[in-house]
Amino acid sequence: xxxxxxxxxxxxxxxxxxxxxxxxxxxxxxxxxxxxxxxxxxxxxxxxxxxxxxxxxxxxxxxxxxxxxxxxxxxxxxxxxxxxxxxxxxxxxxxxxxxxxxxxxxxxxxxxxxxxxxxxxxxxxxxxxxxxxxxxxxxxxxxxxxxxxxxxxxxxxxxxxxxxxxxxxxxxxxxxxxxxxxxxxxxxxxxxxxxxxxxxxxxxxxxxxxxxxxxxxxxxxxxxxx
Ligand SMILES: [Fe+2]
Numbered sequence: 768x769x770x771x772x773x774x775x776x777x778x779x780x781x782x783x784x785x786x787x788x789x790x791x792x793x794x795x796x797x798x799x800x801x802x803x804x805x806x807x808x809x810x811x812x813x814x815x816x817x818x819x820x821x822x823x824x825x826x827x828x829x830x831x832x833x834x835x836x837x838x839x840x841x842x843x844x845x846x847x848x849x850x851x852x853x854x855x856x857x858x859x860x861x862x863x864x865x866x867x868x869x870x871x872x873x874x875x876x877x878x879x880x881x882x883x884x885x886x887x888x889x890x891x892x893x894x895x896x897x898x899x900x901x902x903x904x905x906x907x908x909x910x911x912x913x914x915x916x917x918x919x920x921x922x923x924x925x926x927x928x929x930x931x932x933x934x935x936x937x938x939x940x941x942x943x944x945x946x947x948x949x950x951x952x953x954x955x956x957x958x959x960x961x962x963x964x965x966x967x968x969x970x971x972x973x974x975x976x977x978x979x980x981x982x983x984x985x986x987x988x989x990x991x992x993x
Contacts (some may be wrong), residue, residue, distance in 0.1 A: 768821050768972045774981040776819050780833045780859055787882045787948050789857060791835055799983045803992050811988055813839040814958070818985045822867060823969030832866045833859040836985065840955040845873070856951040860886065860942040868939035868965040876953035879929035884945030886924040890916060891937040899937050899965060907931060937965070
């Protein structure tokens with residue numbers, strides 16, 4: 768996708784997020800040069816920041832997601848069982864914009880509808896080999912209440928509602944009726960290794976540099992900051 772489109776999405780997302788009274792942390796607004804010169808490990812190594820993806824498919828309106836990683840712990844802490852074991856993201860699923868079917872190996876995540884339209888999740892359990900189990904019912908906690916769906920059933924979350932997805936639960940999601948502001952509260956997040964997709968797609972966008980970046984994306988860090 769073109770950098771100009773990424774910049775436009777950043778501007779739109781910032782306005783959308785602020786319209787709900789949520790404000791991103793100060794480093795969100797650092798220029799690429801400021802991030803390069805300050806280079807805090809707590810931001811760069813933890814891979815906090817802007818993350819706009821079309822999953823490498825070049826059709827963001829149909830297949831894509833806006834994410835901003837606000838905080839992220841350490842994989843070593845997670846292994847030790849003490850320390851910073853958690854992460855938080857703020858995300859936007861636009862109306863009818865699919866985040867494709869995937870599961871996580873390590874990460875447990877709560878996906879929270881923070882406002883806007885309905886958030887629809889399509890859910891499956893895993894077979895012992897990790898592939899999609901197209902037969903077994905899916906039971907997921909939703910704000911303390913377990914809900915059970917048929918395999919591939921659609922869970923619809925209104926603003927305020929959330930679901931807990933444990934590792935191995937396959938999920939794809941999209942906004943219904945309007946764009947949706949989504950919160951994610953999870954265990955430590957590693958988007959380089961912990962996303963298993965149903966189809967052979969990428970996790971990050973391939974960027975065509977048609978203008979200067981407004982802010983660097985997390986996926987720019989390896990190339991731009993070292
Ligand atoms: Fe996920």
